[in-house]
Amino acid sequence: MKKISILLALAGLVSVAQASEFAPVVAKSEIIKSVPVSRQVCSTETVEAAPDRSAAGAIIGGVAGGVLGHTVGKGGGKVAATVVGAIAGTVVGDRLDNQDATPTTQQVQRCHTVREQQDQLVGYRVTYEYAGKQYSTRMARDPGDRVELQISVVGADVEAPPVIYREVDGPRPRRF
Template sequence: MIKKTALTVAALASVFSLSTLTGQARAADFEDYARVTNVSPQVEQINVPRQDCRTEYENTTRYPTREPERSAGGAIIGGIAGGLLGSQVGGGNGKIAAAAVGALTGAIVGDRVDNNNNGNNYNNQAVTESRPVRICRNIDNWETRTTGYAVTYEYHNRSYTSIMPYDPGSRLKLHVSLTPRP
């Protein structure tokens, strides 16, 4: 029984010493406040180009054209007239051949006479048109951006400087961790 009690006491003593060591390690970490003595914004210039666009008007001159309208009337009348004239020449089968050649020749001549001036009657005066043209160009656009703050603070009569992402104000909350030197 004495052995068992001595063993229990030894176990309790080791647990107590471990908890004491753990408590000491945690007691060295704490939060405190420091007085801020200076805050300087850290800035940089960044080029963010932008587009500058405007509309200008471009004048163009053109000559209107149109597709000539063709008619078949001249070819029909010329073919009939040529066929009649051709049938008056020769005799027998030659009369038929002459009528066919006359009809073909008359159709070609009638078509050219009828459709020769279709494109020339149109008024070919120049027409000036104005159309919008969009012109864009890139322009440098420099912006000043704050990238952080150089914060100088005092803690236990010593001065420290750190770069921070925000301005902490007049007091800075610190996490203090103490460790013994070997």
């Protein structure tokens, strides 16, 4: 029973040794950091596309030209006349079949990545006043007009700045 009483007394002393108070913010400034960012830039261009062509005219013309050349040629020139007729027939047949084929245009989207620097807010440099002295700290969020301090007794001859317990209008700050 005596041990429990001692523990309760010590717990009471610990709770007395720490307290929360509010300190007015006397100055604050944004901490800006330049960071690289990438973004994609796209543009639409009009390009000329090759027309759709048919091979049927070239095939039919080549066969017809080859047959015609074969009938015209005599002796050893018969093979040469067949080849020349096939080539000429292919060219004429292709031109006749695809004479109405005109180039078309189409829209093409072209994209590329642009890298640039962008300024981002990374925190606040905050100066607050407590017990007639000013202290500075870095906070993740804008603290508003006041900060909540956690005051604890460290020692009689040690003068340490009060610890910011939490931002009044937000979550507990990160230590930097």
